[in-house]
Amino acid sequence: MTLPNCDEIIELIPAFVLGALDADEAARVAAHVAACPRCRAEAESFRDVMGLLPYAAGSLDPPPHVKRQLFARIAAVSENSSTYAVAQPRRPAARTSLPGRWFAPMLAIMLALIVGLGAVTFEARGRADAMAAELATNRQIMRSMEAQIAEVRQTAQTAQMQLAASQRELNETRIQLAASQRELQEIQASSSTDEQLVSFIAAPQTVSQLLGTTERAPEEASARMFMQPGHNRLVLLIYGLKSAESGKVYRLWLAKEDQAIAIGTVTVGPDGVAEFVVDAPEPMDAYNQVMITLDEVDTAAQPSEEVIFEANL
Numbered sequence: 305m306t307l308p309n310c311d312e313i314i315e316l317i318p319a320f321v322l323g324a325l326d327a328d329e330a331a332r333v334a335a336h337v338a339a340c341p342r343c344r345a346e347a348e349s350f351r352d353v354m355g356l357l358p359y360a361a362g363s364l365d366p367p368p369h370v371k372r373q374l375f376a377r378i379a380a381v382s383e384n385s386s387t388y389a390v391a392q393p394r395r396p397a398a399r400t401s402l403p404g405r406w407f408a409p410m411l412a413i414m415l416a417l418i419v420g421l422g423a424v425t426f427e428a429r430g431r432a433d434a435m436a437a438e439l440a441t442n443r444q445i446m447r448s449m450e451a452q453i454a455e456v457r458q459t460a461q462t463a464q465m466q467l468a469a470s471q472r473e474l475n476e477t478r479i480q481l482a483a484s485q486r487e488l489q490e491i492q493a494s495s496s497t498d499e500q501l502v503s504f505i506a507a508p509q510t511v512s513q514l515l516g517t518t519e520r521a522p523e524e525a526s527a528r529m530f531m532q533p534g535h536n537r538l539v540l541l542i543y544g545l546k547s548a549e550s551g552k553v554y555r556l557w558l559a560k561e562d563q564a565i566a567i568g569t570v571t572v573g574p575d576g577v578a579e580f581v582v583d584a585p586e587p588m589d590a591y592n593q594v595m596i597t598l599d600e601v602d603t604a605a606q607p608s609e610e611v612i613f614e615a616n617l
């Protein structure tokens with residue numbers, strides 16, 4: 305079904321859909337479109353095209369070169385449409401006035417917008433896809449770097465733990481070495497004491513003297529002293545004496561002109577034996593008496609009453 309003025313109305317439809325007609329003309333087209341299925345279909349298909357515009361545009365800002373191309377295309381189409389309008393002199397003035405002025409440029413603008421913004425969208429989507437791919441790659445690189453850093457950290461931690469363990473071992477070894485060195489020194493010292501003792505006692509110029517025991521000495525106890533004329537050294541060998549009880553010591557005294565001098569303490573072993581080597585402050589000839597007392601540990605100023613051995617020199 306075609307109404308008599310359909311051709312005229314169809315030319316006005318794009319302007320009508322875009323809202324570019326004046327009120328009277330818009331009312332005329334609206335009334336026709338309401339009654340005419342063919343023109344209504346035309347108007348609806350235009351609305352569909354219009355409906356694509358916001359979707360195509362999105363919220364993207366077209367890049368400058370696309371914008372320039374777009375405006376150039378619109379300008380070119382507008383020029384052509386003027387020519388087109390002039391080149392249609394056969395149409396009556398009433399019919400050519402609006403469609404001639406509006407339809408071609410409108411359609412051109414719309415197409416240009418759709419194509420241009422579609423291109424912008426396509427280009428933007430392409431860029432977005434590329435960026436997303438790049439981002440994914442960067443994320444993967446970052447993750448692998450993080451994994452490597454974690455691995456390095458763990459290795460460093462393990463190394464630190466091993467280092468700490470090694471240092472502890474080294475310290476233990478040092479302590480053991482120090483202990484061994486002390487033991488060795490003690491052994492060397494005691495063996496050298498033994499050697500000195502033996503060589504001193506065996507020397508031809510050495511004289512020995514048995515010390516007298518008091519009633520405080522055990523019955524089996526004996527003490528012998530070795531010395532050399534003109535020398536300060538004194539060697540003492542004691543047998544059969546009990547270890548000093550706690551808080552007491554055996555102390556050796558040398559007396560000169562009734563003045564007793566504490567020379568040192570004598571340690572008696574569990575076997576009742578004591579070996580004592582000491583260098584007196586003066587040659588042994590200077591002293592006229594020797595004495596071994598059982599003293600309190602801290603009374604070295606004067607010999608106690610508890611004399612165990614004594615002898616005049």
Ligand SMILES: [Zn+2]
Pocket residue numbers: 306307309310311313336340341342343
């Ligand atoms: Zn119609």
